[in-house]
Amino acid sequence: xxxxxxxxxxxxxxxxxxxxxCAGSGYSLDLYSVAWFRQAPGKEREGISCIRNNDExxxxxxxxxxxxxxxxxxxxxxxxxxxxxxxxxDTAVYYCAADPSHIYCNSYEEAANEGDDYxxxxxxxxxxx
Numbered sequence: 226x227x228x229x230x231x232x233x234x235x236x237x238x239x240x241x242x243x244x245x246x247c248a249g250s251g252y253s254l255d256l257y258s259v260a261w262f263r264q265a266p267g268k269e270r271e272g273i274s275c276i277r278n279n280d281e282x283x284x285x286x287x288x289x290x291x292x293x294x295x296x297x298x299x300x301x302x303x304x305x306x307x308x309x310x311x312x313x314x315d316t317a318v319y320y321c322a323a324d325p326s327h328i329y330c331n332s333y334e335e336a337a338n339e340g341d342d343y344x345x346x347x348x349x350x351x352x353x354x
Contacts, residue, residue: 234348247321
């Protein structure tokens, strides 16, 4: 797993929005497939979205479909996750992962089982009134 840095988390009221960013530590993510994951307190980590490197195709978990949008920020060589209509159940630490394979997104959810050494520090998202 390449070294990544997540940012953009914070405290937001239900119904609000946040934009997370995933950047490579000293390198560009433009040629990587990139996925977002989250881990809520007391729950297992889950994959929520992925963007493929060769054609920008995207995947979303049912829990976030229609509310979250994954996209590339080519100016920053990073990947963003725009989160709208946030709910209390979106409260979690959000992580990203990157892989040079164009088939990574086909089974990106499996990466959620990787050990702690696989992940960066993540960014905390708290949805609360």
